[in-house]
Amino acid sequence: MSAQQATGGPVAVTIGSRPEPVHTVAVYAFDGMAPFELGVVVEVFGLARPELSGLLAAPWYGLRVCADRPGTPLGAVGGFSITARYGLDELAAADTVVVVGVPNPFAGDVPPGLVSALRTAHDRGARIVSICSGAFALAAAGLLDHRAATTHWRYAELLQQRYPLVRVDPDVLYVDNGDVLTSAGSAAGIDLCLYLVRRDHGAKVANTVARRFVVPPHRDGGQAQFIEAAVRPVEEDEDGIARSMQWALDHLSAPLTVPLLARQAGMSERSYLRHFTARNGTSPMRWVITQRIAASLPLLESPDGTVEEIAAAVGFESAATFRHHFGRTMHTSPTAHRRGFGRGVA
Template sequence: MRTLSDMPSVALLAAGRPLHFELGVAYEIFGNPPVERRGPGQWYDVTLLGDTAVRVGPFLVEPERGLAHAAGADLVVVPACADVDEPPPVELVEAVRAAYEAGARVASLCTGAFVLGAAGLLDGRRATTHWAHAEELAARHPLAEVDADVLYTDNGRILTAAGKAAAVDLCLHIVHRDHGAAVANSVARRLVMPPHRPGGQAQFVSTPVQVTGEGDAPLADLLAWAGQRLDQPLTVVDLARRANTSTRHLGRRFRAVTGQTPLQWLLAQRVRRAQELLESTDESIESVARATGMGTATTLRRQFKRVAGVPPDSYRRAFRGTIHA
């Protein structure tokens, strides 16, 4: 069992003119453990760092420690900057660079990517930011591979998120990496969010992924119905029949609300369920395949690797070797 001193440390950097939404998102997710991680040393130790009091939106915030302490953190989070026309503060850039050189993971939210770029951490790496600022980020840091069409990027120790809601997605992705799919989904439920979206999903979704509007109630019911039947060989025809609509209309509604086709959504849910089973049970790959509607171990391995990037066997070994005690 971890002790409090062993808790992974998260440094939220407040310097310059950070935006309150992204800073608040990071604090809410990393600073409040779900019920599964409320024991001693099972979550993150979050500290707000900055050298002076800073204005964050309408609030005046007093950091707990100076930026120099970023070099001792396990994860450094750089929230969005209010003005990308101005170079980021030198002390902020130096703190981020020092933290990375000391071995920390560094994650930027929205226009916080400009700070990582100024620190030289985006050179030769894929990165993203809010679509409205992606062209400027690419122009200012030509050695970076800026992708304006994704929600977030993960280069291992360097992570970047697009604008606003994508900051939630990246933070949930980090929780997923550190604690697994079940815990990440628990955090998402507390936030009244769907399970975290994959980073490759496009920024341009015509309506939010959350299915909360009155007109979306039938689709919300359908998603819940399908989510409870992932062990069954569901097809688009099955979904359309359940929703009492045509397959063409169903496809348009899915893309508008989730940014995915019905089959893409189903596969994502099956893989997500497989991750939970691989993390929390000793079921064989064949059993996991049946429980997630993949049918055979061969199909599970092929689809799991395509979506998750690694075979299910490797995922299980890696997860159980790194999960926090």
């Protein structure tokens, strides 16, 4: 990984004897922005990643931070400023365009230059992505008409009122329409960016990036569409709940019960249930199911093993039980996930 790529400039990477262009990601920066969402995009797509050596079958990304007036300092929430090197022409020419917000969703003002650049990028086949209030820019460009989309829950009703042709879903982390993707607020941008990496490079690469990101081990609940694998190991010297979680991760294929996990934690069942739920926001067995589904993803994305074999390998008592929980959590079937994300799967 070259120093030029680490600082955001696209470079040519040699695979075999043939140079391959990087996939260019352009992110829109504006005066008065909150820095978190921009930082997420920079972290995922702009950071040098030596940990991916040997895992990539295609070049990594080249990041460009773009603004209406390149070279002009832009104030950020928190009292500091950044200067974008690139302008909207470069944004319109990128392979993936990310809009992390608009200056004021309630005012209804979306910069016309951004709207024009988004339309140009989309017309030439770019992938268009929004985080949080960035959905307002995509809607203003007409890219969300007659499509499902999401945004931060704070803005969902406003987005629906202002753009009635958009089918706003406030209950999901993100929505994938293929060429246009939208996500909810802040941390949901991490989920969507990791999902893009998974789509482009597969489960192993996405999980490696998530591990370096130090994301939570799971994203459970009704909003979750896709859940990354449990990438954060639990240290052995942590408390009893943590030890039981690590033990469960090491024994996912075995029958797991609350009494068994409570014994690993050295706690009574009642105390274990109370402390586990308070710590993780979900019950122990719901967490186990989530981890089993997460563990099944890289198996489904490889050409080896039937759905029945994978179900047994991650601890489900039957393929039917696996399909039930997979569909409830992932909003798709194991077979459909394999078809969409499998590498070398017919």
